[in-house]
Amino acid sequence: MTDQFETLAVHAGAEPDEISGGVSPSIQMSATFRQDAVGKPRRGFEYGRSGNPTRQALERAIAALEGGTHGLAYASGLAATQNLLYLLEPGDRLILSDDAYGGTWRLASKVWSRYGVKTDCVDLCDHDALAAALSEGPPARMVWIETPTNPLLKVVDIAAVVDMAASAGALTVVDSTFATPFIQRPLELGADVVLHSATKYLSGHSDVISGLLATRRDDLEEKLRFHQNAAGAVPSPFDSWLVMRGMRTLAVRMERASSNAAAIADWLTGRAEVSRVYYPGLPDHRQRELVQRQMRLPGAMLSFELAAGEPAARRLVETTRLFTLAESLGAVESLIELPAAMTHLSATGSPLAVPAGLVRLSVGIEAVEDLIADLEGALRASST
Numbered sequence: 001m002t003d004q005f006e007t008l009a010v011h012a013g014a015e016p017d018e019i020s021g022g023v024s025p026s027i028q029m030s031a032t033f034r035q036d037a038v039g040k041p042r043r044g045f046e047y048g049r050s051g052n053p054t055r056q057a058l059e060r061a062i063a064a065l066e067g068g069t070h071g072l073a074y075a076s077g078l079a080a081t082q083n084l085l086y087l088l089e090p091g092d093r094l095i096l097s098d099d100a101y102g103g104t105w106r107l108a109s110k111v112w113s114r115y116g117v118k119t120d121c122v123d124l125c126d127h128d129a130l131a132a133a134l135s136e137g138p139p140a141r142m143v144w145i146e147t148p149t150n151p152l153l154k155v156v157d158i159a160a161v162v163d164m165a166a167s168a169g170a171l172t173v174v175d176s177t178f179a180t181p182f183i184q185r186p187l188e189l190g191a192d193v194v195l196h197s198a199t200k201y202l203s204g205h206s207d208v209i210s211g212l213l214a215t216r217r218d219d220l221e222e223k224l225r226f227h228q229n230a231a232g233a234v235p236s237p238f239d240s241w242l243v244m245r246g247m248r249t250l251a252v253r254m255e256r257a258s259s260n261a262a263a264i265a266d267w268l269t270g271r272a273e274v275s276r277v278y279y280p281g282l283p284d285h286r287q288r289e290l291v292q293r294q295m296r297l298p299g300a301m302l303s304f305e306l307a308a309g310e311p312a313a314r315r316l317v318e319t320t321r322l323f324t325l326a327e328s329l330g331a332v333e334s335l336i337e338l339p340a341a342m343t344h345l346s347a348t349g350s351p352l353a354v355p356a357g358l359v360r361l362s363v364g365i366e367a368v369e370d371l372i373a374d375l376e377g378a379l380r381a382s383s384t
């Protein structure tokens with residue numbers, strides 16, 4: 001019998017310690033490992049960059065939660081992104097979602113362009129636009145989905161994009177940071193690799209920077225593993241342990257945060273100060289049917305615009321008490337930000353530029369009445 005997600009989240013990679021029986025996994029800090037003979041490491045571990053038992057436990061855990069066969073851990077979400085981009089060659093083309101994390105765009109357009117990789121931004125909800133992009137220009141080797149998109153919360157049909165990309169000979173990567181494996185499972189929909197900024201929901205407490213990949217493809221794992229060691233952007237054993245500890249409560253945190261976000265999105269739609277709310281759980285969301293088919297819950301990220309425009313939005317994000325003005329997302333505490341001036345500043349003037357007055361919320365697990373009261377006070381104060 002296969003365990004349910006909630007059970008896997010608690011147990012995957014968290015075997016009791018073999019020596020002490022400790023039920024919290026041990027942190028193995030050693031940077032190097034004794035060999036029984038020349039070239040004969042004891043349990044496959046020889047040097048901490050190439051492999052470490054604590055990191056391996058985390059890698060097994062993300063593989064299990066994503067329904068993959070391989071997991072790989074990195075020092076940040078962007079280090080995991082970088083590792084995936086090593087799969088490309090000069091002359092290749094990357095097709096990137098036109099609404100995505102600004103740092104992914106920065107890495108592709110400002111760094112990889114120097115090595116002959118071209119990036120085209122496409123609205124992946126528009127399948128005609130994707131078909132055109134796949135058939136034009138140099139070979140499109142990789143399609144990079146981020147869903148729900150950041151920060152406009154569009155939802156991309158993973159299975160449909162995978163089909164189109166595969167027919168054109170391109171790999172499909174899904175940045176599933178906003179959704180987590182509790183909400184959506186891209187590998188089951190045919191994606192080649194799923195990526196997480198584990199800094200966010202997987203660790204869940206704003207206390208670690210980390211990135212994860214999972215795949216079912218042995219050939220990709222071999223290449224990714226080579227580059228993980230060759231480039232060396234691996235998480236420390238302690239960071240690996242922190243991410244694993246967070247993952248054990250993922251299911252309960254996501255349920256609570258998502259139900260808080262749904263209540264807040266609903267409340268915001270009824271406010272005169274608010275002109276538009278973006279949230280996959282709203283009945284008028286553009287991809288309502290897809291949300292219900294692809295996602296277990298609508299998630300805990302939402303964004304909105306104010307009728308009074310950008311100056312009021314700036315005042316709002318500087319006025320809330322419980323919603324902390326900060327970049328990042330996905331932790332127990334609620335955060336608020338202005339993407340155009342913060343997380344997506346590097347996308348200014350690019351195809352990924354976001355509306356100047358857009359406010360993004362990462363809804364946490366506090367009491368929803370307190371969160372709404374906080375927003376209500378700040379909306380009143382900022383929109384007058």
Ligand SMILES: Cc1ncc(COP(=O)(O)O)c(C=O)c1O
Nearest residue numbers: 076077078101175177197199210
């Ligand atoms: C959707 C998404 N992907 C990737 C990243 C990059 O992750 P990290 O900050 O851990 O490098 C972020 C960071 O905000 C993100 O929001």
